[in-house]
Each structure stands twice: as C-alpha cells, then as structure tokens.
Amino acid sequence: MKWLIRRVIKKGKGTLQYEEDIHYGEELDIGRGADQAILVTDLRVALEHVRVRAISGGKKYRIESRIAAGVRINGHIEQTATVGTGAYLELGSLRVTLIEPPAGYEAAVEVAPVDKSEQAARVEAERLPNTLLETGLSKRRPSWLLFAFFLLIGLIIPLLTHYVPSVGKTMRGTPLSTTAWETGELAAPHHYFGQDCTQCHENGFVSAKDEQCLTCHERTQAHADPKIYANFELADADCAYCHRDHNGVDGLILTNQSLCSDCHADIKHRTNNVSKLANVSDFGTDHPQFSVNLPAWNAAGEFVPTRVSMDTKLVENSGLKYPHDKHLGAVDGLNSPRGKQILTCDSCHKPEVGGAGMAAIDFETHCQDCHRLTFDSLAGDRQVRHANVPEVLAQLQEYYAKRALDGDYEEAAAPSVVRRRRIPGAAAAAISADEKRVALDWARGKANLVTRTLFEGKACVVCHTVQALPASDEGMLRYAVKPVRVAGVWYAKSEFTHAQHQSGSTLQGGGTLDCGSCHAADRSTTSANVLIPDIANCKSCHAGEGAKGLLASTCIDCHGFHQTPFPLKLRTEARANKSAPPAAAVTPNTKAAP
Amino acid sequence: MHDTMLNYGRYRYLWIMLLLLLGSLVAYIWHFPIGRPNGGSWLGYTLGTVGAILIVWLMLLGIRKRRYASRVGSVRGWTSAHVYLGTSLILVTLLHSGFQFGWNIHTLCFVLMLMVVFSGFFGVFAYLRYPALMTTNRQNTTRDQMMEEITELDKSALTLADQVDRSIHDVVLRSVQRTKLGGNFWAQLTAKDRSGEAVLKLRQAVMSHKPNQPEKKASGGQTLVMMVDFIGQTANDQQAESLRRLLDVMCRKQSLSTRVARDIQLSALMEIWLFIHVPLSFGLLATLIAHVFSVFFYW
Numbered sequence: 076m077k078w079l080i081r082r083v084i085k086k087g088k089g090t091l092q093y094e095e096d097i098h099y100g101e102e103l104d105i106g107r108g109a110d111q112a113i114l115v116t117d118l119r120v121a122l123e124h125v126r127v128r129a130i131s132g133g134k135k136y137r138i139e140s141r142i143a144a145g146v147r148i149n150g151h152i153e154q155t156a157t158v159g160t161g162a163y164l165e166l167g168s169l170r171v172t173l174i175e176p177p178a179g180y181e182a183a184v185e186v187a188p189v190d191k192s193e194q195a196a197r198v199e200a201e202r203l204p205n206t207l208l209e210t211g212l213s214k215r216r217p218s219w220l221l222f223a224f225f226l227l228i229g230l231i232i233p234l235l236t237h238y239v240p241s242v243g244k245t246m247r248g249t250p251l252s253t254t255a256w257e258t259g260e261l262a263a264p265h266h267y268f269g270q271d272c273t274q275c276h277e278n279g280f281v282s283a284k285d286e287q288c289l290t291c292h293e294r295t296q297a298h299a300d301p302k303i304y305a306n307f308e309l310a311d312a313d314c315a316y317c318h319r320d321h322n323g324v325d326g327l328i329l330t331n332q333s334l335c336s337d338c339h340a341d342i343k344h345r346t347n348n349v350s351k352l353a354n355v356s357d358f359g360t361d362h363p364q365f366s367v368n369l370p371a372w373n374a375a376g377e378f379v380p381t382r383v384s385m386d387t388k389l390v391e392n393s394g395l396k397y398p399h400d401k402h403l404g405a406v407d408g409l410n411s412p413r414g415k416q417i418l419t420c421d422s423c424h425k426p427e428v429g430g431a432g433m434a435a436i437d438f439e440t441h442c443q444d445c446h447r448l449t450f451d452s453l454a455g456d457r458q459v460r461h462a463n464v465p466e467v468l469a470q471l472q473e474y475y476a477k478r479a480l481d482g483d484y485e486e487a488a489a490p491s492v493v494r495r496r497r498i499p500g501a502a503a504a505a506i507s508a509d510e511k512r513v514a515l516d517w518a519r520g521k522a523n524l525v526t527r528t529l530f531e532g533k534a535c536v537v538c539h540t541v542q543a544l545p546a547s548d549e550g551m552l553r554y555a556v557k558p559v560r561v562a563g564v565w566y567a568k569s570e571f572t573h574a575q576h577q578s579g580s581t582l583q584g585g586g587t588l589d590c591g592s593c594h595a596a597d598r599s600t601t602s603a604n605v606l607i608p609d610i611a612n613c614k615s616c617h618a619g620e621g622a623k624g625l626l627a628s629t630c631i632d633c634h635g636f637h638q639t640p641f642p643l644k645l646r647t648e649a650r651a652n653k654s655a656p657p658a659a660a661v662t663p664n665t666k667a668a669p
Numbered sequence: 670m671h672d673t674m675l676n677y678g679r680y681r682y683l684w685i686m687l688l689l690l691l692g693s694l695v696a697y698i699w700h701f702p703i704g705r706p707n708g709g710s711w712l713g714y715t716l717g718t719v720g721a722i723l724i725v726w727l728m729l730l731g732i733r734k735r736r737y738a739s740r741v742g743s744v745r746g747w748t749s750a751h752v753y754l755g756t757s758l759i760l761v762t763l764l765h766s767g768f769q770f771g772w773n774i775h776t777l778c779f780v781l782m783l784m785v786v787f788s789g790f791f792g793v794f795a796y797l798r799y800p801a802l803m804t805t806n807r808q809n810t811t812r813d814q815m816m817e818e819i820t821e822l823d824k825s826a827l828t829l830a831d832q833v834d835r836s837i838h839d840v841v842l843r844s845v846q847r848t849k850l851g852g853n854f855w856a857q858l859t860a861k862d863r864s865g866e867a868v869l870k871l872r873q874a875v876m877s878h879k880p881n882q883p884e885k886k887a888s889g890g891q892t893l894v895m896m897v898d899f900i901g902q903t904a905n906d907q908q909a910e911s912l913r914r915l916l917d918v919m920c921r922k923q924s925l926s927t928r929v930a931r932d933i934q935l936s937a938l939m940e941i942w943l944f945i946h947v948p949l950s951f952g953l954l955a956t957l958i959a960h961v962f963s964v965f966f967y968w
Contacts, residue, residue, distance in 0.1 A: 229959030
C-alpha cells in the first residue's frame with residue numbers, strides 16, 4: 076500500500092508550502108514515538124496514538140485509537156471510526172486529513188498545523204457552560220410564558236365565559252369560568268344558581284341590582300310605609316347594603332348594629348321629622364322603654380289595642396277579674412271538685428306550636444274544671460254554656476220551661492203542677508191549659524231568678540264585669556258581659572320566643588330562669604297588673620353588641636327589618652317617585668267664551 | 670460593619686417597613702367592618718391599593734437597575750427598599766384579605782406572591798452569605814486564573830506522565846480530555862467535579878503494574894498510598910521522581926478543580942433563585958391584574 080503524506084507548511088502572510096512524502100505499509104501509525112509514520116511532537120499525543128488503515132481501495136479509511144484516551148475524529152473524541160475521504164484527525168496541534176489518493180497512490184493524507192486561534196476556538200467551543208446563563212436558562216421566556224398563561228386563565232377566558240353564553244355554558248362550574256373570581260362562598264340557598272354569575276352580576280362594573288334579588292324574593296316586604304317615607308334615604312339603600320353575599324354559607328344576614336343605628340340613632344332628622352320613633356343605637360345603652368299593646372275597645376265595641384309605653388305603671392283593662400296569687404299561692408293546693416290541686420304557671424299557660432308565645436287561655440279547658448257553671452242544685456251535672464250570653468239566657472228559659480211542663484221538680488216554692496210527678500201514660504199525666512200557664516209562668520220566673528243568680532251572683536260576675544240590660548218584651552232578663560282579651564300580641568314590633576328562655580338555666584345572680592324570673596305572677600292580686608316585663612327585666616341579661624358580662628344582642632335578635640305589610644319598593648321606582656314633580660295643580664285653561 | 674442591602678442607610682428601610690406594618694396592624698385592629706374583615710371594606714381597599722402599588726414598584730427594580738444614568742435614588746437604596754417592602758407585603762396582603770382564603774384567583778395571587786417573596790428571601794440569604802464564601806474559596810485568585818493554572822497543570826501532568834510510563838501517560842491524557850468543569854445547571858449547582866475520577870484511574874493504571882497487590886477499595890487517599898508503594902519499589906529513580914511529581918500535580922489539580930467547581934456552584938446558587946423570582950413575579954403581575962379587574966367587574 077502506497078501512502079501519500081502531504082505536509083502543509085504555513086509560511087508567513089498566508090502562503091502555504093507543500094512537502095510530499097511516501098509511506099509504504101498497510102497501516103499508517105501516528106504518534107509521538109520515533110517509529111511512527113507521522114511524528115507529532117506534542118505531549119497531548121501518546122507515543123503510539125492512532126492507526127489508520129485504508130479500506131476499499133482508498134475510498135474509505137478505518138481509524139483506530141491505540142490508547143484508552145481515544146482520538147479526535149471530525150471534531151469528536153472516538154475510539155474507532157470508519158470514514159470516507161475528507162474526514163480529519165486532530166492530534167495535538169496537527170490536523171491529519173484523509174484525502175482522495177491521487178494517481179499512483181492507494182491512500183493519502185494531508186498533515187497541516189492547526190493554528191493557535193483555531194485551537195483556542197475549539198477549546199472554547201468544547202468548554203462546558205460554567206455560568207447559568209451559558210446553560211441557556213432564561214428569565215425572559217418563562218416570564219412571558221407565565222404572564223400570558225395567568226392572564227389567559229385568570230382574566231381572558233373567564234371574561235369570555237361572561238360575554239359569550241355558549242362558552243359560559245361549556246365552562247360552567249370549571250375553574251376557567253368566572254367561578255374562579257368568587258371572593259368567598261355563596262350563601263347556601265344561592266348555590267342553587269350560583270354557578271352562573273350573570274344571574275346577579277348581569278353587567279360588568281355594576282353591583283348586583285335589587286331587580287335581580289327580587290326575581291326570586293318577590294314578596295319581600297318594605298321596612299317602612301313607602302308612601303310616607305318616600306323621600307327618605309331608605310329608598311336608596313339597596314338589598315346589598317345589608318345582605319352581602321360571598322361571605323360563606325350562612326353569611327348573608329348581617330347582624331351588625333350599625334346597619335340599623337346608622338339611621339335609627341337619629342331617626343327624626345333622618346326622616347325629616349316624619350318618624351315619631353325614639354332614637355335607638357344600642358340595646359344596652361340607648362334603647363327606649365318597651366311599649367306594649369294594651370287591650371282596649373272603641374265606642375263601637377271593636378277591639379283596638381293601644382300601644383303604650385311602659386314608662387308609667389300600666390293598668391291592664393282585660394275585662395277579666397283574675398288574681399294570680401290566689402291561684403298559685405295555695406301551699407297545699409286548691410280545693411277542686413277532684414280534690415286538692417296545685418296550680419303552676421304551665422297549668423294554664425302552655426306555649427303555642429313553635430314555642431314563641433303562649434297558647435290562648437280557654438275557659439273550657441283551663442278554668443271550667445273548678446269554676447263550674449252549674450245553675451241548679453237539683454241538676455248538678457248541668458252547666459250553662461260559657462261566653463254566649465244570648466244562648467245562656469235562652470238555655471235557662473228553655474230548661475225551666477221543660478222542667479215545668481215535665482213536672483217532678485222538687486222545689487217547695489214551685490206550684491204543684493211543677494212539683495207533681497206525673498206518671499207517663501196515665502190520664503193524670505195530662506195537664507190543663509191553665510196548669511200549663513201556671514207552669515210556664517213559674518218557669519219564666521225561675522229562669523230569671525237563676526239567670527240573675529248566675530250573672531250577678533255566683534258565676535259570671537266572679538270573673539267578668541256584668542251589665543244588666545233592660546228586660547226583653549217577654550220579660551226575659553238580659554245581660555251584657557264586658558269583652559275580655561286575655562292573651563294577645565303584647566310586643567307588636569318585636570319577636571320574643573319563649574322556647575329559648577325556658578331552658579331552666581342557672582342565672583348569674585342565683586336561681587334558675589323560669590316563668591317567675593320575668594313575670595311577677597305570684598304577687599299579682601288583680602288582672603289589672605300588667606305582668607309583661609319591661610326593658611329593665613331584659614337588660615338584666617341582655618345588652619347590645621359588644622356587651623361584656625351580658626348576652627350580646629343586636630337589633631335583629633328581636634326586631635325584623637322586612638316587617639311592614641307593604642311590598643318592597645324598588646330603588647328605581649322610589650327614585651322616580653322622589654323626583655317626579657307634584658301632580659299639576661294648574662288646570663288647563665278653560666276660559667269660557669264670554 | 671460590612672455594608673449590606675439590609676443595613677443600607679442605617680436600616681432606613683427596615684424602619685419604614687416596621688412603620689408600615691405597625692400602621693396596617695393598628696388600622697386593622699381598630700377597624701370594625703360590616704360582617705367580617707375583607708378586601709372590600711374601606712380598609713381592605715386601602716391596603717389593597719398599597720399592596721398593588723408596592724408590587725408594581727417592586728417590579729420596577731429590574732428597570733431601575735438597568736438605567737445606569739438614572740439618579741432617582743441609588744440602586745443600593747432601591748435594593749434595600751425592595752427587600753424590606755417586599756417582605757412587608759406578606760402582612761399587608763394578609764390584612765387586606767382579612768385572612769379569607771378560597772380556591773379562587775385571589776388566593777392564587779396571594780400564593781404566587783408568597784412564592785415570589787420566599788424565593789426573594791433565598792436571594793437575600795445568598796447575597797449575604799455566598800460572596801464571602803466565594804472569596805474564601807478563591808484564596809486570592811480568580812476563577813480564570815485557577816482555570817489557567819489547571820490547563821498548565823494538565824500540560825505538566827502529561828510531560829511527567831510520559832516520563833513515568835506510557836500507560837500512565839495514557840491515563841493522564843484521557844483524564845485531561847475528559848475532565849471538564851461546569852455543565853448543565855444541575856451539574857453546576859451540585860459542584861460536579863470529575864477530577865477525583867482521574868486520580869482513581871491513575872491508581873488503576875499503577876495497580877496494573879503490581880498484580881499481586883490486594884484489591885483495595887478505590888478512593889483518592891488509597892491511591893496516594895498505592896503510589897507511595899510504587900515509588901518505593903520502582904528501581905528507576907527518574908521514574909519515581911516523575912511519578913512523585915505527577916502525584917503532586919494531580920493532587921494540586923484535584924484541589925484546584927474542587928475549588929473551581931465550588932466557585933461555579935456558589936455563583937450558580939447566587940443566580941438560580943432569580944430564574945424563579947422573576948418569572949413568578951410576572952405570573953403574579955398577570956394574576957394581580959386579573960384579581961383587581963375581577964373585583965371591580967363583579968363589584
């Protein structure tokens with residue numbers, strides 16, 4: 076095998092000079108040793124570094140490194156390689172290029188020095204990055220990516236779901252919808268439609284309007300008569316002023332005092348002196364005395380309770396005479412037809428269903444057991460009806476008429492026809508017309524007597540105020556009983572629930588919370604006493620927001636807001652009313668022709 | 670006392686931060702909102718505005734520090750303020766939110782902000798601690814000087830190795846070619862240093878001259894013992910001398926390589942946190958825009 080070794084010698088100014096050499100042999104050895112075909116005097120080269128063989132007639136070369144360190148072939152360090160012409164080896168500062176053998180040779184190489192700058196450039200290129208910037212890590216690209224990404228998922232896509240209904244429907248409930256913009260959980264009932272934000276937030280940059288609330292809450296009532304208080308800024312307060320959603324499942328009803336006291340602390344000025352209510356700001360420190368509905372009747376006899384402040388000692392005009400002390404005070408019980416009976420508060424006062432107030436007291440249920448309406452000792456099991464005066468009068472008349480006509484009524488003062496026992500069927504059973512008249516006369520008189528006894532003597536008058544009326548044309552006695560109102564709504568403007576106060580809990584000052592803690596019934600001798608407690612009683616346990624040592628109660632613990640019978644007037648309507656000019660007082664010009 | 674970004678201006682910005690925090694806390698405690706404290710009360714809006722302005726200003730540090738001609742404060746002052754006011758953001762935003770959290774864009778904004786602030790804390794730590802460590806590690810030279818010296822040592826090693834034996838030369842040549850300092854970001858951060866391998870390879874080469882030696886566990890220290898044995902038993906004085914000098918060179922190269930790798934590691938650590946801090950802050954900016962927009966859009 077004849078090898079051509081062409082050496083390139085760089086003379087100054089870029090000129091090159093070639094030197095050619097011939098090598099015979101199958102292999103071309105390159106290294107630092109003197110026995111190598113190509114000698115390289117560079118310590119970076121081993122004594123016997125690399126062996127090159129020509130294969131397939133000079134078209135291809137096989138390169139083998141003879142040391143473990145390998146050799147740089149075409150820029151990369153390899154152990155072996157099969158290359159075509161044009162490939163080059165780099166050893167130290169020499170480049171050996173395997174070239175097309177010219178005529179007469181089977182293989183050829185060109186040996187050229189690699190100049191220092193090229194070597195340095197290669198070293199630089201192969202150098203590993205040794206700062207983070209050189210590794211290609213970037214701040215700019217990830218910054219743009221993150222910016223674009225969060226803007227997309229946080230702003231652009233949610234906005235699309237708001238404006239484009241089809242996108243909104245697709246994304247509903249996913250974090251890519253405006254649900255991601257929720258600032259807090261919706262109230263529990265609002266979860267019903269809560270995945271569609273546009274139900275309340277119809278337009279952007281505008282707060283939720285009352286119209287949206289009233290879509291469902293149609294029957295909400297106004298706080299004050301809209302006509303009287305039309306000019307009052309209450310009409311300006313929208314639902315969201317007090318009902319702030321996105322505050323948790325139970326956060327929709329706010330209890331802050333200031334929501335009420337903002338106006339009610341100086342209600343007169345706020346309503347331009349229209350409201351006659353007292354100023355209130357805090358239950359513990361600034362709340363007027365309670366007012367109760369006292370029973371009263373007008374001239375026409377209609378029940379018209381009057382709202383009276385408990386500032387002064389009140390007298391109840393219930394129409395009933397009832398001493399609590401007599402009923403509660405008996406140590407070993409009251410004498411009743413069924414033996415001794417001890418009465419307690421709940422013998423008569425039972426809470427109504429729901430536990431707020433007390434169920435109505437009923438004569439038949441609660442009183443008649445002892446206060447029986449018997450009228451004739453000869454008929455001890457008969458009682459007159461209660462409360463229906465005409466019925467009682469008629470009943471007595473009819474009773475004695477029958478007794479008279481039947482006979483066998485053993486009263487000494489009665490005529491004989493009445494006393495006589497007439498055996499049925501016998502001829503003596505029939506009575507004459509005269510006897511009938513006598514019997515009925517007696518009956519009328521007896522009925523009147525018993526009536527008077529009942530009404531004015533031993534029954535009705537015990538508890539009621541009885542007024543004798545002129546007798547009827549037939550001579551029947553007539554009476555009227557003053558109307559009675561025992562139970563009713565005492566606090567018209569607030570809600571009190573008995574059930575919450577009947578726990579029997581121990582009070583701070585000793586004792587337990589029971590009926591007598593608030594109602595001085597066992598000391599009451601007459602029903603003229605108003606046994607409903609006033610504010611001082613409640614203040615022994617309750618105080619306002621921020622109370623220390625007492626129960627903290629805010630306005631809506633007892634009072635409601637939406638409490639008038641009028642429907643809530645929408646803000647827009649109210650504003651329209653406010654700004655509408657008063658109805659034109661000027662009539663059109665109708666000057667009649669002279 | 671060494672001037673740092675923390676004590677700039679006699680801790681001026683520390684006091685400003687404390688004042689801001691105290692003011693926010695007092696306002697939060699004395700404010701009684703309707704319902705619970707939240708971002709929509711007047712105090713919530715105020716603190717939110719303060720927080721948003723702070724975030725935008727904090728990001729302007731990147732611009733200020735590149736405006737070399739600017740006289741608006743000094744970059745040192747800006748950096749000191751950046752650190753303290755960035756830290757104050759944690760409490761300001763917590764109070765702004767009224768400690769209300771949920772699975773929404775608003776809490777995402779807060780979480781991103783926390784990630785930015787905490788990566789910044791690492792940055793402060795790195796900037797305060799690592800420069801001193803780097804100086805100590807460099808021992809009055811520079812990285813370039815050390816790397817030049819390594820190149821020189823490589824050359825000497827080759828010469829010396831050639832004087833000992835060709836197999837030793839082979840090993841040294843390969844180690845010279847293969848030992849590269851630096852690498853990808855993980856290699857840089859973990860101070861990957863392959864110089865120890867070279868010494869081990871050398872040991873193996875030496876061992877191949879002594880087949881009866883018991884196989885000892887490969888370690889750098891053992892290699893020296895190996896080499897000492899070899900030196901002691903080799904007849905040729907020149908070889909022994911060359912090997913001893915080669916040993917010196919390899920050990921010096923190893924110590925230099927370790928120091929260079931540590932130098933690379935320390936400066937990578939000083940840089941890596943910014944690759945988290947800056948991109949996240951842009952993510953935060955986008956989320957902040959979404960947060961502010963959404964609370965006014967669905968007012």
